[in-house]
Amino acid sequence: MHQLRRLLLQPSSPLRVLSAKKSLASLKRCSHFSSSSESQISNSHLIEHSEEKPNEPATGTTISVDRSGLYNPTEHSHEQNSESELVKHLKGIIKFRGGPISVAEYMEEVLTNPKAGFYINRDVFGAEGDFITSPEVSQMFGEMVGVWAMCLWEQMGQPNKVNLVELGPGRGTLIADLLRGASKFKNFTESLNIHLVECSPTLQKLQHHNLKCTEEDNNGENVEKRTISTLAGTPVSWHSALEQVPSGLPTIIIAHEFYDALPVHQFQRASRGWCEKLVDVAEDSSFRFVLSPQPTPASLFLMKRCKWAAAEEMTKLEHMEVCPKAMELTSTIAKRISSDGGGALIIDYGLNGVVSDSLQAIRKHKFVDILDNPGSADLSAYVDFASIRHSAEEASEDVSVHGPITQSQFLGFLGINFRVEALLQNCTEEQAESLRTGYWRLVGDGEAPFWDGPDEQAPIGMGTRYLAMTIVNKKQGVPAPFQ
Numbered sequence: 369m370h371q372l373r374r375l376l377l378q379p380s381s382p383l384r385v386l387s388a389k390k391s392l393a394s395l396k397r398c399s400h401f402s403s404s405s406e407s408q409i410s411n412s413h414l415i416e417h418s419e420e421k422p423n424e425p426a427t428g429t430t431i432s433v434d435r436s437g438l439y440n441p442t443e444h445s446h447e448q449n450s451e452s453e454l455v456k457h458l459k460g461i462i463k464f465r466g467g468p469i470s471v472a473e474y475m476e477e478v479l480t481n482p483k484a485g486f487y488i489n490r491d492v493f494g495a496e497g498d499f500i501t502s503p504e505v506s507q508m509f510g511e512m513v514g515v516w517a518m519c520l521w522e523q524m525g526q527p528n529k530v531n532l533v534e535l536g537p538g539r540g541t542l543i544a545d546l547l548r549g550a551s552k553f554k555n556f557t558e559s560l561n562i563h564l565v566e567c568s569p570t571l572q573k574l575q576h577h578n579l580k581c582t583e584e585d586n587n588g589e590n591v592e593k594r595t596i597s598t599l600a601g602t603p604v605s606w607h608s609a610l611e612q613v614p615s616g617l618p619t620i621i622i623a624h625e626f627y628d629a630l631p632v633h634q635f636q637r638a639s640r641g642w643c644e645k646l647v648d649v650a651e652d653s654s655f656r657f658v659l660s661p662q663p664t665p666a667s668l669f670l671m672k673r674c675k676w677a678a679a680e681e682m683t684k685l686e687h688m689e690v691c692p693k694a695m696e697l698t699s700t701i702a703k704r705i706s707s708d709g710g711g712a713l714i715i716d717y718g719l720n721g722v723v724s725d726s727l728q729a730i731r732k733h734k735f736v737d738i739l740d741n742p743g744s745a746d747l748s749a750y751v752d753f754a755s756i757r758h759s760a761e762e763a764s765e766d767v768s769v770h771g772p773i774t775q776s777q778f779l780g781f782l783g784i785n786f787r788v789e790a791l792l793q794n795c796t797e798e799q800a801e802s803l804r805t806g807y808w809r810l811v812g813d814g815e816a817p818f819w820d821g822p823d824e825q826a827p828i829g830m831g832t833r834y835l836a837m838t839i840v841n842k843k844q845g846v847p848a849p850f851q
Contacts, residue, residue, distance in 0.1 A: 452484065452741070452742075452743060452744075453483065453484050454477065454478070454481055454483075454484035454485075454742055454743040455741075455742060455743075457477065457481065457483075457484070458474065458477060458647075458655075458742060459649055459653075461473075461477075462647075462648060462649050463649075467646075467648070468646035468647055468648035468658050468660075469646060469647050470633055470644060470646055470647070470664065470666060471631075471632065471633060471634045471644075471645055471646070471647060471727065472631035472632055472633045472666070472691075472692070472693075473631070473647075474647040474742070475631040475632065475727075475747050476631040477742075478742045478743055478747055479629060479631075479746075479747060480567055481743070484743050485743065486743055486744070486745065486746055486747070487567070487568050487571070487629075488567070488568050488569070488570070501538060501541075501624070501625050502542075502624070502625075502715075502775075502809075502810060502830070502834070503538070503539075503541040503542035503545060503624070504538075504539070504541055505806045505809050505810060506803070506806030506807065506809070506810060507545045507548075507549075508779075508784055508787050508788060508791075508806065508807065508810065509542065509545070509779070509810055510541065510542040510543070510544065510545025510546045510548075510549065511545055511546070511548075511549035511787060512778075512779050512782045512783070512784050512787070513542060513546055513622060513624070513713065514545070514546035514547075514549045514550045515549075515782045515783065515848075516713060516778075516782060516847070516848060516849075517532065517546065517550075517620050517622070517713075518550060518553060518556050519847065519848040520620060520710070520711050520840070520844070520847050520848070521556055521559070521620070523844045523845060523847065524618050524709060524710065524844055526555065526556075526559075527559060527617075527618050527709075528558075528559050529559055529561065529617050529618075530559045530560055530561065530617060530618050530619070530620060530710070531561050531563055531613060531614070531617045531618070531619040531620070531708075531710075532560045532561065532562050532563070532602075532619075532620050532622075533562075533563045533564075533565065533610065533613055533619060533620065533621045533622065534562075534563075534564055534565065534621075534622045534623075534624075535565045535610065535621065535622070535623040535626040536565065536566065536623070536624075536625070536626040536629065537564045537565075537566055537571075537575055538571065538575075538625075539571065539574045539575065539578055540564070540574060540575030540576075540577075540578040540579050541578060542622070542624060543562065543564070543575075543579065543622075544578050544579050544580075544597075544599060547579070547597060547599040547600040547602065548599055548600075550600065551599065551600045557600040557601065557602055558601070558602075560600070560602045561602070561603050561605070561617070562579075562597065562602050562603065562604045562605070563604075563605050563606075563607060563613045563614075564604065564605070564606050564607070565606075565607050565608070565609060565610055565612075565613070566606055566607075566608075567608050572606050575606075576595070576604075579597040579599060579604060580597060580598045580599055581595050581596065581597050581598070581604055582595070582596055582598055583595060583596075584596050584603075610697070610700055610701070610704075611700065615704065615707065615708055616708060617708060618708055618709040618710040619704055619705065619708050619709070619710040620710050620711060620712075620713075621701055621704075621705075621710070621711070621712035621713070622712075622713050623712065623713070623714045623715070623716075624713075624714075624715045624716070625715070625716055625717075626714075626716070627691075627694050627697075627714060627716050627718070627751040627756070628716050628717060628718070628748040628749060628750070628751055629746075629747070629748055630691050630693040630694050630697070631691070631693060632689045632690065632691045632723075632727060632749045633664075633666040633669065633670070633689065633690050633691070633692070634687065634688070634689050634725070634727065635667075635670055635687065635688045635689075635690070636659060636686065636687050637685070637686045637687070638659060642667070642670060642688070643659040643660050643661075644659070644660040644664045644666055644667065644670075645657050645658075645659060645660075646658050646659070646660055647739070654739070655739040655742070656739070657739075666690065666692065669690045669692045669695065670688065670690050672690075672695075673688070673690045673722070673752075673755060676754065676755065676758045677721070677722050677754075681721060681722055682722070685722065685724055686724075687724045687725040688722060688723070688724060689723045689724065689725065689726060689727065689749055689750070689752070690752075690755075691749070691751075691752065691755070694751070694752070694755065694756065694759070695755060695759040698755075698756050698759035698760050698763065698839070699759055699760070699762070699763040700763075701760070701839060702759070702760040702761075702763035702764045702767045702839055703763055703764055705764075705766075705767050705839060705840065705841050706763075706764035706766040706767050706841065709841045709843065709844070710840070710841060710844075711838055711839060711840035711841065711844065711847055712838065712839045712840075713836065713837075713838050714751075714753075714756065714836070714837045714838070714839070715775060715778070715834060715835070715836045715837075716751040716834065716835065717750060717751065717830075717833050717834050717835070718750040718751030718752060718753050718772075718835055719750055719751075719752065719753065719754075720753045720754050720772050720835065721752070721753075721754050722752065722754070723749065723750045723751075723752045726749045726750035727747065727748075727749045728747070728748060728749070729745040729746065729747050730745055730746045730747075730748070731744055731745035731746070751835075753771075753772045753835055753837055756769075756837060756839075757769045757837070760839045766841060766842055766843075767839050767840060767841060767842060768839075768840055768842050768846075769837065769838070769839050770837065770838045770840070770846060770847060770850035771835065771836055771837035771838060771850055772835035772836055772837040773835065773836055773837075773849075773850065774831060774832045774834070774835060774836070775810065775811070775830065775831050775832075775833075775834035775835065775836055776810075776811040776812070776813070776829075776831030776832055777836075777849070778836035778849060779810055779811055779831075780811060781848070781849030782848065782849055784807070784810070784811060788803060788804075788807045791803055792804075804816075804818065805827045808827050808829050809827050809828065809829055809830060810829075810830065810831060811829065811831040812827070812828075812829020812830075812831050813829045813831055813832045814828065814829060815827070815828055815829075816828075816829070838850060
């Protein structure tokens with residue numbers, strides 16, 4: 369840990385800084401919403417799928433979603449163009465089924481359909497994309513995650529071979545900053561085998577480029593060539609699912625803003641009990657929400673989630689979201705860590721409890737209607753950290769779960785304050801302004817007090833809106849910074 373602290377204090381370490389003008393113009397984040405604008409799913413889209421009428425839905429627990437660069441209320445595209453291939457595909461599924469599909473199935477098709485999914489054929493990150501993530505805000509985020517990974521590696525006994533896995537690595541910015549920051553710690557970087565779980569060919573190419581990858585020269589030997597990141601000389605592999613990552617080695621897993629894109633099932637309390645919200649085609653050929661007339665397969669996960677919740681937590685809810693894929697992924701992670709050793713870091717926006725009604729659509733940094741022009745906007749929902757805890761603990765008795773704590777606490781304990789001070793000693797005024805802005809966005813709460821520019825461009829902190837949780841093998845003790 370003392371070695372890591374010295375690294376943080378070195379002003380000569382590589383500095384990746386966004387242009388101040390670009391960062392201030394594009395890194396706008398709408399972190400404060402009035403209660404009247406928090407719920408972006410309009411009940412005007414919702415009708416019954418049977419003759420029985422539900423109770424009028426109460427307002428329920430509403431949640432404000434903190435995403436990068438968001439401004440202006442929900443809007444429709446109002447474009448009179450022909451139906452996209454994805455719209456035709458979704459309507460074909462509904463027609464073939466003879467009835468509506470779940471919100472989770474709609475969400476999965478919209479995001480990861482092999483031909484027209486939102487994540488598949490485009491770069492959706494950064495100022496020119498639809499949202500901006502923490503690694504794109506500042507290099508310090510990836511560096512601090514690297515500090516966490518090195519601390520865990522030391523607690524594991526400094527094994528000479530480790531699988532470092534990132535789920536949904538975006539452009540590869542986080543892992544690139546991690547490798548740059550850790551490049552002086554050769555024992556650590558030489559132990560790494562990097563595995564990127566990514567389903568988008570477009571993003572795979574970006575990751576290959578940003579990690580400065582090259583194909584290993586085996587001098588004609590009959591050995592399969594490896595892809596090497598020249599940032600630290602580490603081998604890199606790509607997979608479409610965590611299950612494809614080879615087992616048998618201690619494993620460090622990073623899931624930053626990955627859980628929020630996993631498909632959720634939505635339920636609403638009606639006179640006959642909890643009904644699943646489904647997506648159907650209306651008479652005018654638009655998409656609409658309906659309620660299931662009877663229990664659905666996802667009701668089993670709803671019952672499981674209700675058992676984990678306190679009675680007083682349930683009585684006030686009129687809406688609930690459950691994410692079976694998050695439960696299943698967490699179980700897979702816990703079992704891998706139990707058998708191979710290591711740990712997982714999960715950072716996302718969410719709640720340490722039941723999530724009510726949080727699903728949002730984001731297009732070009734603006735909220736849009738969830739059912740409007742599917743495939744053209746990102747869909748994401750709040751992460752239920754309590755569900756992650758229960759899922760991990762049920763999967764294995766050999767793992768322990770720590771957190772969640774706020775992103776501000778997580779980064780602060782790992783030394784981001786020392787790192788920003790070191791970087792400020794050796795940079796231009798423009799870089800210093802960008803560093804201060806990026807630092808505030810990562811650890812601050814609300815508008816930056818130092819900002820004297822236009823109010824609409826004020827940097828908004830995400831330090832308390834994002835949470836961090838770890839799942840580790842019990843043999844390794846309590847990980848930093850959760851002691």
